[in-house]
Each structure stands twice: as structure tokens, then as C-alpha cells.
Amino acid sequence: MENEIIIFMNVWIQVMVYLYYCHVIGQIVPKGLRRLWAILPIVFLFLILPFCIHNLHFGGFFVFFISWLANFKLLLFAFGKGPLSDSSLSLKHFVCLASIPIKVNSRTKTALPLHKFLLNYITKGLTLGAVLTSYKFSDQIPTIIINSFYCIHIYIILDLIQTMVSALVQTLLGVHIDTHFNQPYLASSLQDFWGRRWNLSVNHILRLSVFKPTQEIAMRVFGPQNAALPAVFVTFVVSGLVHEFIFCYLGRARPTWEITRFFVLHGLCILIELSLKKKLPPRFLLPRVVSGPLTLGFIMLTAYWLFFPQLLRCNGDQKALQEIEAGAALIKNATLTLAFWLHALYLALIHS
Numbered sequence: 001m002e003n004e005i006i007i008f009m010n011v012w013i014q015v016m017v018y019l020y021y022c023h024v025i026g027q028i029v030p031k032g033l034r035r036l037w038a039i040l041p042i043v044f045l046f047l048i049l050p051f052c053i054h055n056l057h058f059g060g061f062f063v064f065f066i067s068w069l070a071n072f073k074l075l076l077f078a079f080g081k082g083p084l085s086d087s088s089l090s091l092k093h094f095v096c097l098a099s100i101p102i103k104v105n106s107r108t109k110t111a112l113p114l115h116k117f118l119l120n121y122i123t124k125g126l127t128l129g130a131v132l133t134s135y136k137f138s139d140q141i142p143t144i145i146i147n148s149f150y151c152i153h154i155y156i157i158l159d160l161i162q163t164m165v166s167a168l169v170q171t172l173l174g175v176h177i178d179t180h181f182n183q184p185y186l187a188s189s190l191q192d193f194w195g196r197r198w199n200l201s202v203n204h205i206l207r208l209s210v211f212k213p214t215q216e217i218a219m220r221v222f223g224p225q226n227a228a229l230p231a232v233f234v235t236f237v238v239s240g241l242v243h244e245f246i247f248c249y250l251g252r253a254r255p256t257w258e259i260t261r262f263f264v265l266h267g268l269c270i271l272i273e274l275s276l277k278k279k280l281p282p283r284f285l286l287p288r289v290v291s292g293p294l295t296l297g298f299i300m301l302t303a304y305w306l307f308f309p310q311l312l313r314c315n316g317d318q319k320a321l322q323e324i325e326a327g328a329a330l331i332k333n334a335t336l337t338l339a340f341w342l343h344a345l346y347l348a349l350i351h352s
Contacts, residue, residue: 004053004055004058007052008053008055008058008062011049011052011053014049015049015066016095018042019042019094019095019098020095022074022077022094022098023089023094023095025038025039026084026087026094027087031078035078035079036078039075039077046070047071049062050062050066050067051249056323059249059250060246061161063246063249064101064246065099068242068245069101069201069202069205073097073098073205074098075209076205082208083097083103083104084098092172096169096173100166101162102166102177103177103200103201104175104177104178105176105178121160124160125160128152128153128157128160131153131156135149143304147300147303147308150311151300151303155184158180158181162201166180178200178201179200180199180201181197182196185296187296188288188291188295189291190266190270190273190299191270192295194266206238210231210234210235210238210239211234211235214230214231214234214235218230218231228274232274233268233271236264236266237263237264239263240259240262240263240264241260243259243263244260247310250311251313253313256309256310259306259307261306262303262305265306266302269298
């Protein structure tokens with residue numbers, strides 16, 4: 001575990017150096033193809049750096065933060081678009097915005113009361129602990145329940161890590177950060193789930209890098225009324241391909257295209273949703289009390305069918321549990337060592 005932490009820190013130091021280079025490029029090279037050619041080597045390096053990391057959690061978050069989102073932001077930056085396009089950004093702001101999946105909000109939002117915030121994340125932490133413990137008994141638990149636990153695991157771990165990182169950035173930069181998740185378990189439709197509730201920082205980058213350019217092209221072909229439909233579908237295809245790469249990296253295996261099919265299927269279903277909402281009067285639409293459970297059921301069923309098999313083939317659940325246990329043991333040992341030295345220092349001061 002200690003070696004993995006050292007490797008992880010070394011890789012992040014390299015990322016900081018490469019982003020410093022990109023910041024300098026933004027100051028001296030005009031936007032367009034020249035800036036793109038100057039940045040492409042960094043994009044390539046960000047794609048291969050994750051292969052230095054063998055820890056599932058460290059590697060998963062690195063490939064999500066850097067190989068995917070940072071690369072998409074840099075490609076937008078090459079053409080003067082996206083969150084990095086402001087030429088007045090300091091190096092500190094540039095590096096944080098590039099390397100961390102956050103969306104800065106210029107408007108001040110009412111913060112959640114501290115006791116509610118703590119209760120929310122303590123509950124999520126305890127739930128995650130219960131889910132991880134259940135993996136030890138996965139052979140005795142029905143498959144459908146275990147798969148629902150995988151959904152909960154992914155949601156909570158993403159939310160916890162991104163919230164902690166966002167809190168650090170918010171303190172460092174003095175800016176307001178949008179939330180990453182908006183109670184996805186309350187989604188009333190697939191459009192509501194993917195568009196307004198799930199991983200909103202990713203949603204924002206995909207909108208800028210894929211949806212809007214595709215929509216502009218589609219407007220010339222299909223007209224402004226129908227341009228959104230192909231743009232939505234292409235966005236889901238791109239998201240599926242990126243997730244396929246992430247899972248290939250995590251499992252160090254060839255792509256099976258199951259995860260791509262998962263996102264393509266959801267993209268097609270959202271197209272059907274949008275078409276029905278346009279054609280049907282509101283009285284024929286399902287009430288929220290019905291559409292909500294159907295939406296979550298569909299997501300979990302298709303995840304069980306197409307999303308999780310590739311992860312399970314590489315024993316991702318067991319690796320995750322082993323890594324968390326190793327991390328907990330490391331923290332325990334470090335705490336005991338620190339307590340020992342503090343106690344020794346205290347005794348030395350008393351007897352001096």
C-alpha cells in the first residue's frame with residue numbers, strides 16, 4: 001500500500017508539471033490548431049500515465065479525473081472554450097480546474113446546515129462500510145441484492161471523494177463549487193437522472209465538448225427543432241466509449257463493448273422519452289410515484305446486464321475490499337505510531 005501511495009503521488013506531481021506547461025502554452029500560443037498541436041502530447045501522456053498505477057481506487061480516480069475529464073478540458077482549451085479558456089486564470093486556478101472535476105458557480109448558494117451535511121455524509125460512510133462488509137458474504141446473498149450494492153458503492157464513493165476534493169478546492173480558491181450529485185435516487189426519468197442528477201460535473205464537460213458541437217452540426221442537417229436528438233445520442237456514445245476505456249484500464253483487459261452498449265441503450269431510451277414527451281399530452285405521462293421506481297429499476301437492471309459484468313470478471317469488488325482494508329490498516333498503524341511518539345515526547349518534556 002505504501003508503494004502505491006508513493007507511485008500515486010509521483011504521477012500527480014507529473015500531472016502538475018504538465019498542466020504548468022499547458023498554462024504557459026495558453027499564454028503564448030493562440031487558440032486553434034497550433035495550440036492543439038502543442039497540447040496533444042500532454043493528452044497522450046495523460047492517457048498512458050494511469051498504467052503506472054495498480055491500485056484500483058487510485059487508478060480509477062486518476063483515469064476519471066485526468067485521462068478523461070482533464071483531457072476533455074484541455075481539448076476545449078485548445079480552441080478557447082471550456083472552463084480553462086479564461087486567459088486571466090492564475091496557475092493555481094488553472095491547475096485546480098483542469099485536474100479536478102468541479103464546476104465553479106459564480107452565484108452564492110445557501111450552504112447546507114453543518115449538522116445536516118455531517119449527518120448526510122456520516123450516513124453515507126456507514127452505508128458504504130455496510131456494503132463493503134457484505135462483499136465478504138456475496139456467495140450467500142442473492143445476486144440482485146449484491147448488484148444493487150454495487151450501484152450504491154459507486155454512487156457513495158464518487159460522491160464522498162468528489163465532495164472532499166471540492167471542499168479543499170473551495171477553501172484554496174475561495175470559490176463556490178456546484179454539487180456533483182443531486183439526489184439521483186429521486187430521479188423521475190432517464191433524462192432527469194442523467195441530465196440533472198448524476199455526476200453533474202461530467203455532464204457539464206460532455207455538454208461543452210460533445211453535445212453542443214454535435215448540436216451545431218445537426219442543426220444544419222435536421223433543423224433546430226430536431227438537432228438535440230442526435231446530439232444526445234452522440235453524447236451517450238462518447239460517454240460509453242470513455243467508460244469502456246476506463247473499465248479496460250481497471251481490468252487490464254480487452255474491451256467487450258458491454259459498457260458501450262449500456263450507454264448506447266440509455267441514449268436510445270432517452271430519445272424515446274424525449275419524443276414521447278413532445279407528442280403526448282401531459283395527462284398521459286406517468287406520475288412521479290410510478291416513473292421514479294421504474295427509472296431506478298431500469299437503471300439497475302441494465303447495469304446488472306451490461307455495466308457490472310466486465311468489472312466482476314476482474315474481481316473488482318474483492319480488489320476494492322482488499323484495498324480499503326489495507327488502507328484502514330495503514331491509517332491504524334500510522335495513528336498508533338504517531339500516538340507513541342507524542343506520548344514519548346510528552347514524557348520527555350515532563351522529565352526534562
